Amino acid sequence: MLYTSTRDNSIRITAAQAIAQGISKEGGLFVPCELPQFSLDKIKEMAAMSYIDRAKTVLKEFLTDFTEEELNYCVEGAYQADKFSSAAVAPTVNIDGNKNILELWHGPTCAFKDMALQLLPYLMTVSAKKTADGKTIVILVATSGDTGKAALEGFKDVDKTKILVFYPVDGVSPMQKLQMTTQEGENVSVCAINGNFDDAQSAVKSIFTNDDIKAQLTEKNMMFSSANSINWGRLVPQIVYYFSTYCDMLSMGKIKAGDEINIVVPTGNFGNILAAYYAKEMGLPLKKLICASNSNNVLTDFLKSGEYDKNRSFYTTTSPSMDILISSNLERLLYHMSGNDDKLVENLMNSLSKDGKYAVSEALIKNIQRVFDAGFATENEVDETIKAHFDKYGYLCDTHTAVAVKVYDEYVSRTGDDIPTVIDSTASPYKFSKSVLSAVLGGNTPELDEFAMVDELNRITKAEIPASLSSLKEKSVRFTNVCDKENMSEMVFSLLNL
Numbered sequence: 001m002l003y004t005s006t007r008d009n010s011i012r013i014t015a016a017q018a019i020a021q022g023i024s025k026e027g028g029l030f031v032p033c034e035l036p037q038f039s040l041d042k043i044k045e046m047a048a049m050s051y052i053d054r055a056k057t058v059l060k061e062f063l064t065d066f067t068e069e070e071l072n073y074c075v076e077g078a079y080q081a082d083k084f085s086s087a088a089v090a091p092t093v094n095i096d097g098n099k100n101i102l103e104l105w106h107g108p109t110c111a112f113k114d115m116a117l118q119l120l121p122y123l124m125t126v127s128a129k130k131t132a133d134g135k136t137i138v139i140l141v142a143t144s145g146d147t148g149k150a151a152l153e154g155f156k157d158v159d160k161t162k163i164l165v166f167y168p169v170d171g172v173s174p175m176q177k178l179q180m181t182t183q184e185g186e187n188v189s190v191c192a193i194n195g196n197f198d199d200a201q202s203a204v205k206s207i208f209t210n211d212d213i214k215a216q217l218t219e220k221n222m223m224f225s226s227a228n229s230i231n232w233g234r235l236v237p238q239i240v241y242y243f244s245t246y247c248d249m250l251s252m253g254k255i256k257a258g259d260e261i262n263i264v265v266p267t268g269n270f271g272n273i274l275a276a277y278y279a280k281e282m283g284l285p286l287k288k289l290i291c292a293s294n295s296n297n298v299l300t301d302f303l304k305s306g307e308y309d310k311n312r313s314f315y316t317t318t319s320p321s322m323d324i325l326i327s328s329n330l331e332r333l334l335y336h337m338s339g340n341d342d343k344l345v346e347n348l349m350n351s352l353s354k355d356g357k358y359a360v361s362e363a364l365i366k367n368i369q370r371v372f373d374a375g376f377a378t379e380n381e382v383d384e385t386i387k388a389h390f391d392k393y394g395y396l397c398d399t400h401t402a403v404a405v406k407v408y409d410e411y412v413s414r415t416g417d418d419i420p421t422v423i424d425s426t427a428s429p430y431k432f433s434k435s436v437l438s439a440v441l442g443g444n445t446p447e448l449d450e451f452a453m454v455d456e457l458n459r460i461t462k463a464e465i466p467a468s469l470s471s472l473k474e475k476s477v478r479f480t481n482v483c484d485k486e487n488m489s490e491m492v493f494s495l496l497n498l
């Protein structure tokens with residue numbers, strides 16, 4: 001299996017090169033040249049497997065330059081029992097009738113990012129051994145809240161790696177901030193920036209592709225890579241849980257082999273939903289992929305009209321991990337859906353960085369709409385959904401999951417398409433205790449500190465508190481740096497002692 005770039009498809013590299021490098025030198029994203037196909041028989045066989053074996057079955061098709069031994073080491077290390085609080089790793093829970101929830105937050109940092117970021121450090125170190133001859137890999141991360149912590153936890157004290165995380169100073173929840181600023185490990189740094197996630201992501205992308213900075217790193221025997229979902233190593237582990245939830249739906253008797261299901265994804269950088277698209281293209285019977293946004297609804301508008309326009313107000317919402325206006329992985333979808341048109345993608349991405357917008361042809365957007373539907377939820381709707389779902393089913397959603405639930409309910413009433421459906425649940429409600437508690441209480445927010453809020457939410461809802469969150473109370477804050485977005489590259493130099 002070889003990989004190419006969305007902006008130059010004459011490139012051919014291995015999985016290990018794609019993972020170690022993170023982003024292509026001309027700024028494009030790495031994509032597989034073709035997709036492996038899974039028959040229904042193979043999918044049925046996978047239904048009898050553990051999550052770890054399902055992961056091996058999917059990943060070995062993509063990581064063909066990894067030996068079986070290497071792959072086993074990576075997958076077993078990532079998903080071992082003491083890392084995830086559910087034996088199923090990513091359990092599918094039936095809510096009511098055809099409505100099911102895929103819980104992706106049982107990992108160490110209580111967000112779906114763990115599904116990929118527990119595995120990525122293993123993939124990265126094996127890849128670096130194959131391709132980067134002894135260089136130290138410097139992982140630069142821009143985070144809207146959850147990636148930062150999940151990457152820190154995955155990479156802490158991993159040999160021959162350093163990790164630097166930048167988060168928007170006012171753009172994360174108190175729990176997310178505490179998770180990052182108390183991070184332990186010798187090879188980690190965390191810095192807040194005066195700016196939003198898009199500022200952080202754009203700065204990180206330009207640091208990556210800056211030849212001067214690269215040369216200075218090479219001199220010190222270091223190289224950059226990325227733990228954001230622009231890295232193929234972040235996306236490929238996410239394909240696994242779509243196969244896994246389909247298998248679980250089979251085992252639960254909710255569907256028969258071959259039946260189609262819909263998937264609903266609370267979306268920001270378009271990584272998670274893109275993994276569902278890959279699974280569909282590999283033969284998994286998925287019908288519609290429903291893209292759910294919060295008030296930063298640039299993707300809803302694009303999927304409905306074919307026009308992508310980030311020139312609009314940026315909202316800081318109660319679902320901060322989706323507060324994104326430049327959705328990186330859409331680039332990969334445009335590449336595949338346009339029949340691998342690298343010149344088109346290059347032009348569209350150039351207009352996005354120059355004018356902040358682009359429009360695709362009628363034919364291309366029609367093609368995309370055959371697979372994708374879209375909608376968005378306002379903050380009031382999110383609150384109402386959390387409360388309604390809790391009151392009716394006793395099931396507590398976090399703010400991001402509630403966006404997806406609301407968009408799904410609206411999709412069913414608009415289209416009448418109520419086939420069995422899986423809604424991705426991307427975070428534990430305790431990462432956003434204040435918003436969730438106030439929603440459950442119908443808008444009354446008690447004046448409590450973060451941990452008292454957690455206890456109160458637990459008292460009212462009886463939902464279990466993840467141990468990794470309650471233990472933060474005892475940890476001390478290690479990182480208090482704040483920098484302006486213009487000074488991020490200087491900060492990188494100083495954190496690396498260059």
Ligand SMILES: *Cc1c(COP(=O)(O)O)cnc(C)c1O
Nearest residue numbers: 146267268269270271272321426
């Ligand atoms: C990152 C994140 C999302 C958005 O996922 P993308 O892959 O960026 O679309 C949604 N919910 C939560 C809780 C997240 O952490």
